[in-house]
Amino acid sequence: MAIKNASEWVWLSGEFVPWDQATVHVSVHGLNYGSTVFEGIRAYETPDGPAIFRLADHMRRFMFSCKVARLDDGMIFTQEELEQACIELVDRNQHNACYIRPLAFRDSETLGLNGAGQKTQVTVYSVNWGRYLGEKGIDEGVDVAITSWRRVASSTMAKIGGQYINNQQISMEARRHGYAEGIALDAEGNISEGAGENLFLVIDGEIYTPPVAASILLGITRDSVVTIANDLGVTIHQQVMPREMLYMADEVFMTGTAAEITPIRSVDGIVVGAGKPGPVTKAIQKEFFGIVNGKIDDRYGWLTHVRQALPQAE
Ligand SMILES: Cc1ncc(COP(=O)(O)O)c(C=O)c1O
Known part of the structure; x- marks a missing residue:
């Protein structure tokens, strides 16, 4: 079960469980027919701790993808709850920077192709991940x-x-x-x-x-x-x-x-x-990496700083 750079905790349908316990049954509809929806999100290291890049935009696309796949029928979480799950996951796994993978899948209530109205499970896990292409x-x-x-x-x-x-x-x-x-x-x-x-x-x-x-x-x-x-x-x-x-x-x-x-x-x-x-590529790289690494002002409001976004203790 060892994916490279696995982290300690996985958010699974509302609970944090240890990585090895985040498992599903072979009869799951999503596994049999590809009825799954996923996102890929990065958290970057900044001087103010880890910051998630365009979290709300990613989770809005996640909910939209669920709608297209008709996984929204059985979805019991709101976009805001899933955003919070991502934030708490990054904190709990003590990442400075990471790749976050929200995943929704149709559960195993039927082997028929028509999965409309069936239960949707959602999980979010994270891995330490460097440059994808080196x-x-x-x-x-x-x-x-x-x-x-x-x-x-x-x-x-x-x-x-x-x-x-x-x-x-x-x-x-x-x-x-x-x-x-x-x-x-x-x-x-x-x-x-x-x-x-x-x-x-x-x-x-x-x-x-x-x-x-x-x-x-x-x-x-x-x-x-x-x-x-x-x-x-x-x-x-x-x-x-x-x-x-x-x-x-x-x-x-x-x-x-x-x-x-x-x-x-x-x-x-x-x-x-x-x-x-070339010069245009380099100019855009400079702005992009400057913003995500917290070195240039986040003028578009793209970063969610994890520590600031965590629920405060009573
Ligand atoms: C097919 C495809 N195109 C483009 C992208 C880039 O999209 P984004 O910048 O939102 O990661 C992705 C990654 O999600 C993808 O899967």
């Missing part, structure tokens, strides 16, 4: 490739477990061929996103990113980059793009809770720009 990747960039797997035609706005088989195929194929990550095209052959990351291109100093209609997840890091870029006065285009634009871009980077802001130095073996992170 420390060097953030500084120097990574090599990626377009995979033969296309992003599913629609239904990409919710983080539903069963639908992430598609993302796994994209990631596994790329890594099997020696790349750090795989990029998927959408069903029309236009640029979509990475296996678990949104994509940004920089051409002549302006930013381009695929729109929601290109079968992407509306990433919270993506939204943060759009906000920062607007503030920096960089023009952003959200538009459909053919794959060749990846080869003509001066800079390419990808964003996600796991990947954070990772520059891309080559696509399909073709070097991007100068083959190293």
Whole structure:
């Protein structure tokens, strides 16, 4: 049962239980049919202790994903209760920084596909997790490739477990061929996103990113980059793009809770720009990491400081 970097406590349906006791039965609907919903959230180390990045936005997307998967029928927790569970979990596990995984799944009351109205279980666990694509990747960039797997035609706005088989195929194929990550095209052959990351291109100093209609997840890091870029006065285009634009871009980077802001130095073996992170990527990285690490003012109110947000003793 040893996942790497496991922590001590898991929040399971309202209780904190030791990691090894957070188990489910094999007949669980979610395990059999992928009727699960998940989130990925980071807590960062700051001078004021751990701070969770955009907690309310992540948990709002979690509740939305549950609605799409019809897991909201059997959901007995409110968004606020689940946010509090995340805060207390980070504290209880004594993390300075970590990755938080809220997970909802349909319980085992039926083997029929129609799970509407069945019970939903919710858990939140956390792990100590460094850079998803390596420390060097953030500084120097990574090599990626377009995979033969296309992003599913629609239904990409919710983080539903069963639908992430598609993302796994994209990631596994790329890594099997020696790349750090795989990029998927959408069903029309236009640029979509990475296996678990949104994509940004920089051409002549302006930013381009695929729109929601290109079968992407509306990433919270993506939204943060759009906000920062607007503030920096960089023009952003959200538009459909053919794959060749990846080869003509001066800079390419990808964003996600796991990947954070990772520059891309080559696509399909073709070097991007100068083959190293460019000025726009670096400017956005500087703002983003400055804010999440508490070194630049949290001017957008993105951080929930765990110690301040804990319930105060009577
Ligand atoms: C398919 C996909 N795209 C993009 C992202 C990036 O989203 P976020 O920045 O909210 O983590 C993720 C990660 O959640 C993802 O799974």
